[in-house]
Amino acid sequence: MKKSALLCAVAMLLTAAFAQTPRGGATATSPKSISGFWELHFDSQNVPPAALTAQAAAEDPAVQYKHDMNEIRWCHFFGVPHVMQSSPIDILQNVNGKEIVITTSLRNPGRHIYTDGRGHVNPDTFDSASNGHSIGHWEGDTLIVDTIGFSNEGPTQIPGGGRRTPDSHLVERYRLMNGGNQLSVTFTWEDPKIFAKPHTYEFRYYPAPKGTEAREFDCNASDEARAKYLLGAPGK
């Protein structure tokens, strides 16, 4: 009886360990596999209001809204944080452990997260990007991703308030939960002109159904009716 209980316990542990692998496997330099399609559900977002600087708090929200809608109207790259609010996202951990890529259905370059030990590129020579420049490393079972080098490209509104600027610094922490049935991503933004203190929120993604496929949401800047809809008064 005692032995069978032990067997069951170990079997369950093994099962839980393998269940944390949605697709693909852990690599030589990453202890966990977070590869696969992940989706946001209705209860996936815990986003408290950001503590903004006086300067940022005084900004007219209508200006930010107009900026973001204009970026969407012209089919500019979306970038972070917007791509992480897309669903599903597809995370691929490269077999050699040197890179992780996150793609979405948006017409947008994938997010490249370099996990080969490199540092950030020299900001003086880096062409800023909507996704910034991201490097990552594992601390135990948590993937830490550090991103700088953002451009003003794309919608820049940050969940909870504030906006992404070229001075923004983002740290994300990716961690599997509930036996691999959820992926927690904690986002912490810092930007001296925007946030009075670091702004943290958390998304919890669920594994997308087996067989999920990437879609392509195309964008046509020459479509005048679409432009009128996006920039005009709703319902008109």
Place this chain on the structure above:
Amino acid sequence: MKNFGFLLVASAALSPGLLAQSVPAKLPDISGFWERKDDAGSGSFGGTLEKIPKASLKPEIIETNRQAQAQQQAGYVVSFGSRWCLTNMYPFFMQHSAAWDIVQTQDEIVLVPEVHTFARHIYLDGRKHPDAAVLHMTVNGHSIGHWEGDTLVVDSVGFSGGGGTPGGGRTSPNSHLVERFRLLDNGKRLSVTFAWDDPTVYLKPHTYELTYHKSAPDTYAFEEYCHADDPAQAGSVVEPPQK
């Protein structure tokens, strides 16, 4: 030992398929950034595509190409797609000068370009193409792949069409593409053989090979913007005919 063997069997039974997924197979690692170079000494980057054999095209495609060439000679050198930064259709980024990145897992490979288009997903998990009735046409098509020895074979259908293919052809919703990815020179180069079949475009399958050089290990991706609202972009697009 005996009990441990039982545990493995039990856990495998409880998690069908998961054990297999966690065991890395010894497959070629084709991941990383790849870029085209002028290997053939064409003298210009555009010239590298001139070396590709001409496709055997249907007469109506030849006529469409002739009309397009005549328009270009008349000064219409900027296409509607370029003016409006429309999505680059596959296989555009495979012949572009910008590097593109392969990220590889056992179940999926993604090709990530820098230009304004979508990442290309190649599923290796044994799935089939969707039935034609529900197949959603896309810029990159629907791609499934498998390994034959050291060669990745990728089969694609479901292209939305409208893209050009080297050699004078184009993509259409009827296009069927088979690609073969294979490392050369101990992984320093990557050969990709493209075989296009399309009864509305080609008289016989159109096959050509492009080779790519592995980029330096510290290569990082750019984002190649195209801003249709940028005065500089619009300024380069004077109303046709352009001189």
